Amino acid sequence: MKKESINIVWLKRDIRSQDHEPLFYAEQSELPYIIIYLFEPTLIEYPDTSPRHLKFIYHSINALNKTLEPFNRTVNLFYGEAITIFKYLNEAYHIKSIFSFRESGIQLTWERDKKVHSFCKEHAVIWKESQRDGILRGIKNRDDWNKQWHRKMHTPILQNNYSTSKIGPLNHPFSLPIKLETELKTYPKQFQPAGELNAWRYLKSFADKRGSNYQKHISKPTESRLSCSRLSPYLAWGNISIKQAFQFVGTHPNGTKNDRAFSAMLTRLHWHCHFIQKFEVECSYETDCINKGYELLAHNKNEAFIKAWKTGTTGYPLIDACMRAVAQTGWINFRMRAMVVSFLTLNLDQDWRDGTYHLARQFLDYEPGIHYPQFQMQAGTTGVNTVRLYNPVKNSQEHAPEGLFIKKWIPELTNVPIAYIHEPWNMTMMEQTFCGVILGEDYPLPIVNLQESARMARDKIWGHKNHPAVQQEKNRILNTHVNQTT
Numbered sequence: 001m002k003k004e005s006i007n008i009v010w011l012k013r014d015i016r017s018q019d020h021e022p023l024f025y026a027e028q029s030e031l032p033y034i035i036i037y038l039f040e041p042t043l044i045e046y047p048d049t050s051p052r053h054l055k056f057i058y059h060s061i062n063a064l065n066k067t068l069e070p071f072n073r074t075v076n077l078f079y080g081e082a083i084t085i086f087k088y089l090n091e092a093y094h095i096k097s098i099f100s101f102r103e104s105g106i107q108l109t110w111e112r113d114k115k116v117h118s119f120c121k122e123h124a125v126i127w128k129e130s131q132r133d134g135i136l137r138g139i140k141n142r143d144d145w146n147k148q149w150h151r152k153m154h155t156p157i158l159q160n161n162y163s164t165s166k167i168g169p170l171n172h173p174f175s176l177p178i179k180l181e182t183e184l185k186t187y188p189k190q191f192q193p194a195g196e197l198n199a200w201r202y203l204k205s206f207a208d209k210r211g212s213n214y215q216k217h218i219s220k221p222t223e224s225r226l227s228c229s230r231l232s233p234y235l236a237w238g239n240i241s242i243k244q245a246f247q248f249v250g251t252h253p254n255g256t257k258n259d260r261a262f263s264a265m266l267t268r269l270h271w272h273c274h275f276i277q278k279f280e281v282e283c284s285y286e287t288d289c290i291n292k293g294y295e296l297l298a299h300n301k302n303e304a305f306i307k308a309w310k311t312g313t314t315g316y317p318l319i320d321a322c323m324r325a326v327a328q329t330g331w332i333n334f335r336m337r338a339m340v341v342s343f344l345t346l347n348l349d350q351d352w353r354d355g356t357y358h359l360a361r362q363f364l365d366y367e368p369g370i371h372y373p374q375f376q377m378q379a380g381t382t383g384v385n386t387v388r389l390y391n392p393v394k395n396s397q398e399h400a401p402e403g404l405f406i407k408k409w410i411p412e413l414t415n416v417p418i419a420y421i422h423e424p425w426n427m428t429m430m431e432q433t434f435c436g437v438i439l440g441e442d443y444p445l446p447i448v449n450l451q452e453s454a455r456m457a458r459d460k461i462w463g464h465k466n467h468p469a470v471q472q473e474k475n476r477i478l479n480t481h482v483n484q485t486t
């Protein structure tokens with residue numbers, strides 16, 4: 001029997017119904033199409049992935065299905081490796097084209113995509129990959145990149161219209177394991193709600209109201225939760241495109257009164273793509289020092305330090321509050337992310353690779369192209385950025401002076417007076433007894449001396465900066481133009 005010819009739209013980090021070129025192309029074609037999302041075991045088991053990411057994806061897809069329901073369209077979920085699924089689909093149908101966005105991911109997804117390309121070649125399937133958010137493939141340098149990015153941001157937003165599908169949901173043998181699907185169905189309230197409508201809700205409330213204090217609050221651990229856009233998970237999983245966000249904020253009537261705040265936010269949308277563009281060219285940033293000269297630096301791996309950092313039990317209240325907050329909610333602001341990385345890699349002198357996957361799993365907005373380069377910038381392994389040591393006590397005093405963020409996330413310290421909340425170790429035993437926390441028992445004493453560890457880190461990282469291997473790499477990096485800093 002002759003197989004039915006179809007097209008496939010393969011959703012990746014683009015779970016939305018509008019400004020979606022692959023879905024647009026599928027609609028333009030005369031052939032029927034199906035929409036698929038693949039839960040790939042190899043990716044799920046990789047250490048950067050956590051159930052919270054999968055939950056966000058699953059609930060984003062449910063939301064998309066509601067939007068597409070009137071058109072008898074649904075996203076078909078598959079549990080299996082991409083090649084296995086495409087082989088299966090190609091046996092059931094004659095696949096003419098696969099439409100997807102291009103993925104600038106880790107080595108693993110790059111390798112997976114290479115296999116899919118070979119499969120397509122072998123079976124005469126056309127795989128049309130659309131450009132994601134101004135990220136270019138195969139560029140030799142970034143000389144013209146900024147201009148091209150801005151040009152792209154000012155092109156019209158694609159309006160997707162949908163025809164009614166004659167193909168209903170597919171019956172296939174690759175459904176999600178019941179245990180996994182049951183887990184994905186529960187969605188903790190503490191996480192930002194998933195899906196396209198929620199992305200727009202967050203964007204609108206930012207531009208209408210919340211964003212007026214954006215710059216004033218951006219570094220404050222509590223206030224930033226309200227005043228930052230909080231668009232990151234929606235951008236990371238593609239519930240909204242960078243262009244949609246850019247044009248909405250850029251043309252919003254509040255732009256005049258919030259000029260500086262909105263400009264700062266728009267700059268960050270540019271950074272978002274700038275970092276992903278660098279990663280697109282060098283996805284080895286996931287595992288190798290950006291400046292290979294820093295591979296020569298030895299670290300004394302200390303499992304107890306790493307565990308204390310991960311569990312928020314270092315004895316430094318702001319560090320611990322951040323690590324516990326991100327574990328519960330999936331989000332902390334930029335400064336707090338930079339500070340916890342600085343603490344792990346500089347004060348605790350641990351290899352940056354001992355923290356990357358942990359934080360990747362914690363961040364609901366995990367985006368490899370931003371995550372690894374940012375992590376390395378804070379760890380001081382790029383060799384081209386100024387290394388910053390974030391003092392957690394100073395940051396606590398300056399950005400959370402009342403101690404409310406600490407008290408929210410570290411109940412052990414609830415009754416500690418403001419005078420001691422940033423440095424509880426200064427309390428006498430009598431004071432500890434009064435406020436119901438004995439240090440070393442109820443809450444840890446600091447695991448390192450702040451001043452001493454900072455001095456040692458400075459000597460080590462700054463001292464290594466002039467090493468010939470670092471200098472040589474620095475020249476190479478600067479000459480390639482692909483690694484410019486922001």
Ligand SMILES: Cc1cc2nc3c(=O)[nH]c(=O)nc-3n(C[C@H](O)[C@H](O)[C@H](O)COP(=O)(O)OP(=O)(O)OC[C@H]3O[C@@H](n4cnc5c(N)ncnc54)[C@H](O)[C@@H]3O)c2cc1C
Nearest residue numbers: 228229230231232268269272334337338365366367371374
């Ligand atoms: C160690 C470390 C790891 C990070 N990992 C991630 C990550 O996995 N995913 C991620 O989206 N961001 C990451 N960031 C960048 C930044 O902290 C978050 O984008 C930001 O806190 C998200 O909050 P928001 O959406 O309210 O941002 P806003 O301040 O409202 O900014 C709007 C958008 O701009 C982008 N953006 C903001 N700051 C940056 C930045 N410094 N670099 C690149 N893009 C930026 C994000 O897409 C963000 O959603 C990381 C930063 C550090 C220091």
